[in-house]
Amino acid sequence: MMRQILSLLCLVSLACSKHVAWRPDGTEYSARTMERVWRVLGEFPVIDGHNDFPMAIRDLFHNDIDAVNFDHDLTQEAPWNDFYMNHCDLPRMREGQMGGQFWSAYISCEAQFSDAVQLFMEQVDIIKQLVAKYPNDLKWAVSSDDIEAAISEGRIASMIGVESGHAIGSSLAILRSLYELGVRYMTLTHSCNTPWADAAQVESGDFPVRADGITQFGQKVIHEMNRLGMLVDLAHVSSDVMRQVINTTLAPVIFSHSGARSVCSNVRNVPDDVLQRMPEVGGLVMVNFFTCYLSDDCRERDVTVLDVVKHINHIRKVAGVDYIGIGGDYNGVPWTPVGLEDVSKYPSVFAALIEDQEYEWTDEELGKVANKNLIRVLREVEGVRDRLAAEGLRADNTWVPQGDLGEDTGCMSEVEQA
Numbered sequence: 001m002m003r004q005i006l007s008l009l010c011l012v013s014l015a016c017s018k019h020v021a022w023r024p025d026g027t028e029y030s031a032r033t034m035e036r037v038w039r040v041l042g043e044f045p046v047i048d049g050h051n052d053f054p055m056a057i058r059d060l061f062h063n064d065i066d067a068v069n070f071d072h073d074l075t076q077e078a079p080w081n082d083f084y085m086n087h088c089d090l091p092r093m094r095e096g097q098m099g100g101q102f103w104s105a106y107i108s109c110e111a112q113f114s115d116a117v118q119l120f121m122e123q124v125d126i127i128k129q130l131v132a133k134y135p136n137d138l139k140w141a142v143s144s145d146d147i148e149a150a151i152s153e154g155r156i157a158s159m160i161g162v163e164s165g166h167a168i169g170s171s172l173a174i175l176r177s178l179y180e181l182g183v184r185y186m187t188l189t190h191s192c193n194t195p196w197a198d199a200a201q202v203e204s205g206d207f208p209v210r211a212d213g214i215t216q217f218g219q220k221v222i223h224e225m226n227r228l229g230m231l232v233d234l235a236h237v238s239s240d241v242m243r244q245v246i247n248t249t250l251a252p253v254i255f256s257h258s259g260a261r262s263v264c265s266n267v268r269n270v271p272d273d274v275l276q277r278m279p280e281v282g283g284l285v286m287v288n289f290f291t292c293y294l295s296d297d298c299r300e301r302d303v304t305v306l307d308v309v310k311h312i313n314h315i316r317k318v319a320g321v322d323y324i325g326i327g328g329d330y331n332g333v334p335w336t337p338v339g340l341e342d343v344s345k346y347p348s349v350f351a352a353l354i355e356d357q358e359y360e361w362t363d364e365e366l367g368k369v370a371n372k373n374l375i376r377v378l379r380e381v382e383g384v385r386d387r388l389a390a391e392g393l394r395a396d397n398t399w400v401p402q403g404d405l406g407e408d409t410g411c412m413s414e415v416e417q418a
């Protein structure tokens with residue numbers, strides 16, 4: 001309700017003139033279009049699937065949260081104003097009509113088979129400190145009910161997504177511990193294979209397959225995530241992994257920041273045969289804004305919000321309107337589309353959809369893209385968790401087979417000799 005009142009006030013106030021959004025051709029969206037945008041996002045504020053701001057806290061400040069002025073305009077403040085991924089602060093999140101954010105706990109693949117588990121834990125910790133530091137704006141959320149409560153209080157629901165399976169060191173016990181810490185999705189890989197799942201880059205030939213999709217242990221990871229109620233995130237995995245996980249999972253899956261591969265051929269995007277299976281699995285594709293995941297000719301021309309609309313429309317055509325979300329990948333990519341420079345610009349996506357000629361978007365459908373689809377998927381995943389608990393399913397204590405680890409045991413203290 002608070003949000004509706006604020007957006008109504010905004011509609012009648014000249015003070016909100018900064019909210020003017022621009023079409024890619026430099027003209028202003030019509031007042032009528034923007035009135036609909038504020039109405040829809042007032043009721044259904046944007047929940048974004050992936051933001052790498054916590055990585056910047058690590059890289060720029062060694063996780064000293066006191067040095068982070070997240071409530072300031074960071075476009076005006078060192079070291080941010082010189083930083084190439086300066087996409088996010090609280091004022092801009094508010095301007096962008098945000099209602100929720102999955103903050104990414106990300107550590108690069110270099111840490112795999114080394115100190116990855118520790119470093120991921122440190123990122124989970126810093127996200128919790130960030131949320132705790134700004135209680136008037138951010139609300140810690142670990143459930144669909146928490147997200148709805150945050151939105152009704154006019155705060156931004158803050159969830160944790162762990163970006164990459166190397167966070168668990170091939171241990172289901174660590175997976176469970178991350179859930180206990182509040183992690184609500186895990187991307188199965190980043191740009192490297194884990195011992196139990198292949199990354200997208202095996203398709204571009206950057207490195208060879210390791211698991212041939214997912215291994216038997218990988219299937220156990222999926223089932224343990226289903227049992228816990230943690231979203232399985234298929235951004236970054238190979239399309240064989242996508243297909244095998246859809247065959248395996250008991251609950252809906254997400255792509256926290258990916259697009260449609262027939263619109264842009266990058267292997268980070270989702271092929272049509274996988275999109276077609278979203279209704280069957282109840283999944284969600286949260287569209288990424290990185291220019292080179294949006295368009296194959298990203299280096300030859302300006303990529304714009306209209307390229308985002310192309311991906312959204314394609315996913316709508318192949319999967320349906322119930323399977324689309326937004327996962328901008330802000331603070332994680334060097335180039336963003338013209339007109340979508342930072343998190344303040346989400347309203348432009350909805351203005352462009354309203355003016356789009358391919359589909360007549362209803363307010364209800366726009367609300368689904370903004371947040372309702374994500375909330376529905378999380379609720380379904382929680383329902384599967386509750387059903388499996390009622391059936392008496394217990395924790396899986398399987399250890400990763402030694403053979404899956406191959407030579408990658410150098411940092412392990414408990415290795416069986418072959």
Ligand SMILES: [Zn+2]
Nearest residue numbers: 163236257332
């Ligand atoms: Zn990513």
